Amino acid sequence: xxxxxxxxxxxxxxxxxxxxxxxxxxxxxxxxxxxxxxxxxxxxxxxxxxxxxxxxxxxxxxxxxxxxxxxxxxxxxxxxxxxxxxxxxxxxxxxxxxxxxxxxxxxxxxxxxxxxxxxxxxxxxxxxxxxxxxxxxxxxxxxxxxxxxxxxxxxxxxxxxxxxxxxxxxxxxxxxxxxxxxxxxxxxxxxxxxxxxxxxxxxxxxxxxxxxxxxxxxxxxxxxxxxxxxxxxxxxxxxxxxxxxxxxxxxxxxxxxxxxxxxxxxxxxxxxxxxxxxxxxxxxxxxxxxxxxxxxxxxxxxxxxxxxxxxxxxxxxxxxxxxxxxx
Amino acid sequence: xxxxxxxxxxxxxxxxxxxxxxxxxxxxxxxxxxxxxxxxxxxxxxxxxxxxxxxxxxxxxxxxxxxxxxxxxxxxxxxxxxxxxxxxxxxxxxxxxxxxxxxxxxxxxxxxxxxxxxxxxxxxxxxxxxxxxxxxxxxxxxxxxxxxxxxxxxxxxxxxxxxxxxxxxxxxxxxxxxxxxxxxxxxxxxxxxxxxxxxxxxxxxxxxxxxxxxxxxxxxxxxxxxxxxxxxxxxxxxxxxxxxxxxxxxxxxxxxxxxxxxxxxxxxxxxxxxxxxxxxxxxxxxxxxxxxxxxxxxxxxxxxxxxxxxxxxxxxxxxxxxxxxxx
Numbered sequence: 001x002x003x004x005x006x007x008x009x010x011x012x013x014x015x016x017x018x019x020x021x022x023x024x025x026x027x028x029x030x031x032x033x034x035x036x037x038x039x040x041x042x043x044x045x046x047x048x049x050x051x052x053x054x055x056x057x058x059x060x061x062x063x064x065x066x067x068x069x070x071x072x073x074x075x076x077x078x079x080x081x082x083x084x085x086x087x088x089x090x091x092x093x094x095x096x097x098x099x100x101x102x103x104x105x106x107x108x109x110x111x112x113x114x115x116x117x118x119x120x121x122x123x124x125x126x127x128x129x130x131x132x133x134x135x136x137x138x139x140x141x142x143x144x145x146x147x148x149x150x151x152x153x154x155x156x157x158x159x160x161x162x163x164x165x166x167x168x169x170x171x172x173x174x175x176x177x178x179x180x181x182x183x184x185x186x187x188x189x190x191x192x193x194x195x196x197x198x199x200x201x202x203x204x205x206x207x208x209x210x211x212x213x214x215x216x217x218x219x220x221x222x223x224x225x226x227x228x229x230x231x232x233x234x235x236x237x238x239x240x241x242x243x244x245x246x247x248x249x250x251x252x253x254x255x256x257x258x259x260x261x262x263x264x265x266x267x268x269x270x271x272x273x274x275x276x277x278x279x280x281x282x283x284x285x286x287x288x289x290x291x292x293x294x295x296x297x298x299x300x301x302x303x304x305x306x307x308x309x310x311x312x313x314x315x316x317x318x319x320x321x322x323x324x325x326x327x
Numbered sequence: 328x329x330x331x332x333x334x335x336x337x338x339x340x341x342x343x344x345x346x347x348x349x350x351x352x353x354x355x356x357x358x359x360x361x362x363x364x365x366x367x368x369x370x371x372x373x374x375x376x377x378x379x380x381x382x383x384x385x386x387x388x389x390x391x392x393x394x395x396x397x398x399x400x401x402x403x404x405x406x407x408x409x410x411x412x413x414x415x416x417x418x419x420x421x422x423x424x425x426x427x428x429x430x431x432x433x434x435x436x437x438x439x440x441x442x443x444x445x446x447x448x449x450x451x452x453x454x455x456x457x458x459x460x461x462x463x464x465x466x467x468x469x470x471x472x473x474x475x476x477x478x479x480x481x482x483x484x485x486x487x488x489x490x491x492x493x494x495x496x497x498x499x500x501x502x503x504x505x506x507x508x509x510x511x512x513x514x515x516x517x518x519x520x521x522x523x524x525x526x527x528x529x530x531x532x533x534x535x536x537x538x539x540x541x542x543x544x545x546x547x548x549x550x551x552x553x554x555x556x557x558x559x560x561x562x563x564x565x566x567x568x569x570x571x572x573x574x575x576x577x578x579x580x581x582x583x584x585x586x587x588x589x590x591x592x593x594x595x596x597x598x599x600x601x602x603x604x605x606x607x608x609x610x611x612x613x614x615x616x617x618x619x620x621x622x623x624x625x626x627x628x629x630x631x632x633x634x635x636x637x638x639x640x641x642x643x644x645x646x647x648x649x650x651x652x653x654x
Contacts, residue, residue, distance in 0.1 A: 020644055020645070048420060049420070051420075051424060052424045052425070052645050053384075053385065053394070053420075053421040053424050053425060053642060053644075053645065054384075054417070054420070054421065054424075055382055055383070055384045055640065056382070056383035056384065056417060057380075057381075057382045057383065058380065067380070085412075085413055086412055086413040086414050086439075087413050090381075090383060093375060093376070093378075093380075093381070094380040094381065097376075097378060097379045097380050097381075098379070098380060112413075313382065315380060317347055317380075318347070318379050318380065
């Protein structure tokens with residue numbers, strides 16, 4: 001089997017519905033600032049009815065990373081479930097238009113395509129209310145040697161473990177990776193997700209996952225540490241590569257004895273933090289799959305994250321690598 | 328009948344699909360820069376397949392004006408046809424979330440909700456490829472004394488005359504207005520539209536339309552003049568109020584003997600010209616229905632237009648009047 005794909009993402013395929021809100025709105029719907037809550041279809045309609053005018057664009061954490069990776073010029077592929085409805089068409093279009101090889105056909109039955117209500121406050125903080133819809137119906141039978149192929153890296157997200165067949169399909173992906181020599185990266189998604197699935201993530205990290213991408217809170221939730229120092233000490237016990245973002249404190253990559261710290265780039269105004277971690281991961285993995293030194297990977301990741309927080313939405317306009325090289 | 332509605336819009340209900348393009352792309356699809364082309368569903372899919380990643384948001388010329396009017400705090404209502412699909416739901420949501428009284432139920436049959444592919448060049452110039460879909464099935468039976476009510480102003484757009492039953496439903500709206508004492512405003516849409524329907528627009532302006540909102544090219548197409556001076560001279564022969572935008576030259580209102588000129592506000596960078604005229608009309612009509620002096624109406628219109636060209640998309644975030652008053 002030959003496959004020149006560098007990155008394959010397996011994750012929740014979601015269309016974001018972005019609107020500006022104030023803190024009062026979050027109180028009204030009972031959402032903690034910065035949280036991600038899973039909601040059902042009825043609640044999704046309720047929240048949407050209460051929201052102001054919105055803008056729609058493709059989203060989803062690992063899907064954003066795959067889009068960013070393709071935007072940088074990397075060869076990417078994607079497995080995620082949408083329905084054959086208008087939002088599903090939007091999601092697939094936005095992936096394919098970046099050159100991403102979308103490997104599943106849209107479903108003709110089941111729940112509608114997922115949407116995430118991204119509620120953005122004036123300071124750029126975002127709170128998410130997610131209706132997973134079709135995503136929850138992704139099956140272990142969707143992850144086969146044919147759909148996975150032999151990419152350099154398979155990227156999974158923690159949210160996959162929230163899907164009924166998620167743990168099984170993640171295991172299937174890891175088994176295929178092992179057979180084919182693909183590396184496995186895991187994005188920890190969010191710290192509540194880590195709390196829901198800590199044991200499963202631990203097992204994955206110790207048996208099959210090569211790279212962990214996450215923000216520091218998520219890593220701390222996984223390792224049950226309570227300070228940066230504790231986290232760094234705990235990481236010394238792992239062989240995996242950890243690429244860990246720290247918001248305005250920058251990021252740090254830990255890989256065996258190697259520790260690469262990278263400062264954040266100061267920006268004049270944060271517009272919307274949606275997709276900051278996803279963009280970092282795109283840049284990091286692009287560098288990593290191109291065999292760049294870790295310092296370069298960190299720089300490219302930081303550049304992508306810095307770009308995405310200065311705009312609305314989790315995906316950056318095409319031409320990202322040209323912009324990076326011109327910078 | 329009592330009705331405190333200030334503005335009722337009757338127009339094409341469209342969701343915009345916005346993407347950045349270069350001139351080469353426009354050449355490839357054979358679209359003149361700045362043009363608006365009506366396309367069928369097959370061509371819409373073709374164009375969409377060729378386009379890069381996009382953002383979706385509610386649009387439509389007069390629909391943008393109605394949204395802007397509501398955003399300023401004005402009581403507004405809307406008649407336009409969408410299907411009961413996801414884009415139709417988005418369109419209706421974005422109107423209702425601003426307090427607009429959406430008077431038609433989504434259609435359960437017929438064509439899908441309309442979409443306009445808005446192709447934005449780096450200098451902010453936008454070229455549109457519009458698939459009208461459900462809009463073309465708006466019927467004269469949708470425009471009744473019940474759905475129209477007794478608003479201060481009924482706003483029609485020239486594009487309505489492109490619909491099969493458009494001329495008849497426009498006539499029905501004007502007849503209801505006459506009976507109920509509502510004023511009728513007509514947006515001329517674009518100069519090609521004026522060329523398509525010049526005689527019909529002439530007849531409307533001379534019998535039923537009180538206010539014409541348009542850019543100068545459109546007015547020139549209507550009056551068949553070829554310079555600003557000729558246009559101004561020709562306008563002296565009309566009793567109607569003309570609120571005429573002139574891009575970077577500002578705007579001028581002509582109403583009988585009264586002529587109010589307003590300079591444009593200089594902006595650092597034009598991001599996207601989508602909705603500039605629509606936003607001007609929103610501000611102008613808000614002022615006019617609130618009995619403000621024409622100079623104030625012009626100022627408010629200019630403020631709205633200036634705002635909208637500094638962002639992507641044809642609709643401004645809620646809080647427009649607060650921002651105006653704070654300015």
